[in-house]
Amino acid sequence: MEITLTTTPAAGLQCGALVALCFSRGNNGGEDVHESVAAAPETVPAGLDAWTNGWVWEVYAAKEFTGKALETALLHRPAGLKAMRLLLAGCGTRAKFGTPEARKLAGAALRTLKDKGVSDIGLALEGKLVSEKMIEALAEGFLLGDFEPDVYKTDPKKGEKRVERVCIAVPEQTAALEAALRRGRVIGEAQNYTRALVTEPSNLMTPRILADHARSMAAEQGLECEVLDEARMKQLGFGSLLGVAQGSVEPPCLIVLKYVPAAAAASAENPPADHLALVGKGVTFDSGGISIKPSEGMEKMKYDMAGAATVLGAMRALAALKPAVRVTGFAPCVENMVSGNAQRPGDIVKTYLGKTVEVLNTDAEGRLILADALTYAVRQGCTHLVDAATLTAAIAVALGHLYAGVFSNNEELKGKVLAAGKTEGERLWPFPMDEDYNDYLKSAFADLPNIGGRYGGSITASKFLENFVEKKPWVHLDIASTAWLDDSKAYLAKGPTGLPIRTFIRLALDWTPQS
Numbered sequence: 001m002e003i004t005l006t007t008t009p010a011a012g013l014q015c016g017a018l019v020a021l022c023f024s025r026g027n028n029g030g031e032d033v034h035e036s037v038a039a040a041p042e043t044v045p046a047g048l049d050a051w052t053n054g055w056v057w058e059v060y061a062a063k064e065f066t067g068k069a070l071e072t073a074l075l076h077r078p079a080g081l082k083a084m085r086l087l088l089a090g091c092g093t094r095a096k097f098g099t100p101e102a103r104k105l106a107g108a109a110l111r112t113l114k115d116k117g118v119s120d121i122g123l124a125l126e127g128k129l130v131s132e133k134m135i136e137a138l139a140e141g142f143l144l145g146d147f148e149p150d151v152y153k154t155d156p157k158k159g160e161k162r163v164e165r166v167c168i169a170v171p172e173q174t175a176a177l178e179a180a181l182r183r184g185r186v187i188g189e190a191q192n193y194t195r196a197l198v199t200e201p202s203n204l205m206t207p208r209i210l211a212d213h214a215r216s217m218a219a220e221q222g223l224e225c226e227v228l229d230e231a232r233m234k235q236l237g238f239g240s241l242l243g244v245a246q247g248s249v250e251p252p253c254l255i256v257l258k259y260v261p262a263a264a265a266a267s268a269e270n271p272p273a274d275h276l277a278l279v280g281k282g283v284t285f286d287s288g289g290i291s292i293k294p295s296e297g298m299e300k301m302k303y304d305m306a307g308a309a310t311v312l313g314a315m316r317a318l319a320a321l322k323p324a325v326r327v328t329g330f331a332p333c334v335e336n337m338v339s340g341n342a343q344r345p346g347d348i349v350k351t352y353l354g355k356t357v358e359v360l361n362t363d364a365e366g367r368l369i370l371a372d373a374l375t376y377a378v379r380q381g382c383t384h385l386v387d388a389a390t391l392t393a394a395i396a397v398a399l400g401h402l403y404a405g406v407f408s409n410n411e412e413l414k415g416k417v418l419a420a421g422k423t424e425g426e427r428l429w430p431f432p433m434d435e436d437y438n439d440y441l442k443s444a445f446a447d448l449p450n451i452g453g454r455y456g457g458s459i460t461a462s463k464f465l466e467n468f469v470e471k472k473p474w475v476h477l478d479i480a481s482t483a484w485l486d487d488s489k490a491y492l493a494k495g496p497t498g499l500p501i502r503t504f505i506r507l508a509l510d511w512t513p514q515s
């Protein structure tokens, strides 16, 4: 899909459908509709009422369309426009319309029009709405809305409805806006790349296959990629990760992707102080192991590698966007299976750090593989760690499916991650991490158990992880309930969301040296 900017005025845009951003009337929620749209100029773009011979006024007056967020109305052959159709796209109130809303609006407009067979879309952006962030968000929204997780459907009619072109009309086409459009494209495509990886079924997405994807992506993007195999991890003493992997015929691996900013590469003897690690859980299938999961819904456990896929996608974007900070991505990948070789409840494993863990539940495997990966990231010289993991079902109990949980040992880094999430419209919610929660993690036979009992499951999982970061500033994002969308939205297909990739990318792009 091509996305371009133009200065052609809205009325002159030749396209299958012109999208017009229409607002609702503030606190009145659209109830208090003016006699004519001309009398309420803040709701619809200037000229629209005249171009449509008063149709816009009529749909507003009839309350068929109020301008509330994601509402749409479609008119064919609008009299005063070159476009074949006009789509009124509801934006909600002007006061609440920001980049997260714009991203969704673009996705919803694209999905509505694609469904109707429109292949080229125009969007008119009035001057006061134009900004770099807005263009970036619109480009992302169009790309995200276009993603369909149906690659394995063989229906020949599938794909007949395709949007080929999107053109955004702005009053002035500057280099800064073109750069913003490119950023939006890079980020949107990276997020879709992550979603495509997560969409793959577990028979076609083993640790080895994920590593192959990482290698080819790195070669394309000019990143360095190293894959630690089973033998290397044995040598290093990754007992915790290898214990999870031992029940599967698929060998585990640790994918490492390295981005070094040009300035850092130039002065090797004076490396930059900060080195950010992005770490993602890569369980390509989580059966639960011997502590097996119920069969209902088990098919969804292919998305237990969403954290790893997010790391691959974020590194792909960062290779193109070139932040000033050094970033290394780590994706520990295993399959958690049941077999004669599988790890048993009660087994005790030795982590890379040296601490021993009693495996009381083989389904709490994410923390076991992350423990070794986090310590490895620290030993590789990373100064700040951020991980994303589909770690606990308990996070859905606590937050539902809207927010990812945030757990940290460092207020400053947590603040940065929360700010990045806010900028990017990825909702994040902080949890307590009091020292006293460590009392929930007691093992009679080893240094730590891998589970903390019935209560505060997402917090105890995080307290477990905290043991393995050697006191480095660290943030853990529990994405078990946000990485997958069970029902499609107007702006997004059902399936993997790619969250929190934009938080990862924004964190690196906006990085400022930390105390």
Ligand code: BES
Residues within 6 Å of the ligand: 286, 288, 304, 361, 363, 364, 365, 366, 390, 391, 392, 393, 394, 451, 452, 457, 480, 481
């Ligand atoms: N992969 C699961 C968590 C999960 C659940 C992700 C639902 C996505 C949707 C994780 O490995 C797991 O099984 N966690 C257990 C931990 C428990 C045994 C302490 C859980 O949350 O039930």
Ligand code: ZN
Residues within 6 Å of the ligand: 286, 288, 362, 363, 364, 365, 366
């Ligand atoms: Zn599990």
Ligand code: ZN
Residues within 6 Å of the ligand: 283, 286, 304, 363, 365, 366, 390, 391
């Ligand atoms: Zn899992």
